[in-house]
Amino acid sequence: MDQFFKPNYHWLPRHIAFDDFKSGRFAPSGMSMILMNIENHRTIDIILSRRNYFLRYDRAARLAVRTVTVDLYTPYRHLIHELFPHAIIIADHFHVVAQAYRALNKIRVKAMNQAGNGSHQWRALKHFWKLILTPAGLLKYDNYWSRRNFGYTQLTDVEVIQRLLAFNDDLKQAYRYYQDFILAINHRSKDELNHLLAIKWTQLPQSLQKVQRTLRRHLKEIITSFKYGDYTNGPVEGTNNKIKVIKRTAYGFRNFFNFRARILLALPNSYFAINWKNKRTAHVQSQTRAV
The missing domain is CATH 3.30.420.10 (Ribonuclease H-like superfamily/Ribonuclease H)
Known part of the structure; x- marks a missing residue:
C-alpha cells in the first residue's frame, strides 16, 4: 500500500x-x-x-x-x-489559553479544599465550576435563575460569579487574570498582553506564577500568532x-x-x-x- x-x-x-x-x-x-x-x-x-x-x-x-x-x-x-x-x-492559541485555564481551575479546587468538604462554599465552587471558567463575554447579565446553592435566590450569571469570587482572594485574582488574558488574545492586542505580563509574578497566586513565566518566555510567539490568526x-x-x-x-x-x-x-x-x-x-x- x-x-x-x-x-x-x-x-x-x-x-x-x-x-x-x-x-x-x-x-x-x-x-x-x-x-x-x-x-x-x-x-x-x-x-x-x-x-x-x-x-x-x-x-x-x-x-x-x-x-x-x-x-x-x-x-x-x-x-x-x-x-x-x-x-x-x-x-x-488553544494551548496558550489553556495555561491560564488550568491554573484558574487549580486555584478553584484549592479554594474548595480550604473551605472544607461539604461546606456551602465547597458546594458552590464545585457546582458552578463551568461558570467560573466561562469567558466573561459569554455570561448572562440580564437572565435570572433560582440558585439552589444560594438559598434559591434569583441571580444572574454575573451575580453568581461575584459571590463565588468573594469566597477567596486568590480565586478573585486568578479569575481577573484569566479574563484579561482571554480579552488580550481575542483582541489580538500586543499592548493588553504586555500590560498583563508586566505584573510581577511574585504578586500572583502560586499556580499563576508558572503561567506568567511561561507566557513571558513565549511572548514573541504569541504576538506572532496575532498576525497569523487563522493558523x-x-x-x-x-x-x-x-x-x-x-x-x-x-x-x-x-x-x-x-x-x-x-x-x-x-x-x-x-x-x-x-x-x-x-x-x-x-x-x-x-x-x-x-x-
Whole structure:
C-alpha cells in the first residue's frame, strides 16, 4: 500500500503544523507525530518519531518553510530553529489559553479544599465550576435563575460569579487574570498582553506564577500568532481525536506501517487518500476500456 504514497522529500508547504499523539509501542517514546499543511488542513504524513525524520527532506525544502504552528512544548523550539532556519514559530492559541485555564481551575479546587468538604462554599465552587471558567463575554447579565446553592435566590450569571469570587482572594485574582488574558488574545492586542505580563509574578497566586513565566518566555510567539490568526493547531487536534477513534475500533495493529496507512486512508484530505483514490479510479477506467 505504501507504493501509492511516498512523501515528496523535495518539497514542504510554506506553513506547517505538527503535534505529538500517543501511538503506543510503535514509537520508542510511545509518541508519534502528525504533520499537516496548515493552510489547507491537508495531512502530509504520520511520523513514527520526530527524531531525524525532517532530515529526509532536502535543505531547500526545509528553507522554504515560513511558519511552524505548535504548542508550548519546549523541545520543539530547538528542533524548529535547527531544521527550519527561515521559519518563525506561532504559538497555538488553544494551548496558550489553556495555561491560564488550568491554573484558574487549580486555584478553584484549592479554594474548595480550604473551605472544607461539604461546606456551602465547597458546594458552590464545585457546582458552578463551568461558570467560573466561562469567558466573561459569554455570561448572562440580564437572565435570572433560582440558585439552589444560594438559598434559591434569583441571580444572574454575573451575580453568581461575584459571590463565588468573594469566597477567596486568590480565586478573585486568578479569575481577573484569566479574563484579561482571554480579552488580550481575542483582541489580538500586543499592548493588553504586555500590560498583563508586566505584573510581577511574585504578586500572583502560586499556580499563576508558572503561567506568567511561561507566557513571558513565549511572548514573541504569541504576538506572532496575532498576525497569523487563522493558523492554529485546531485541525491537528481534530485529527488526533480521529486517531483515538481508529485505535479504539481497530483493537490494535501489528505494525506501524498498517497503523499509518489506516490513519491516512481515513483522512479524506491526506495525500495518501487522494492518491489512493486516483489509483483506484485509473484502475477502474482501464478495466472498463479493456471490456
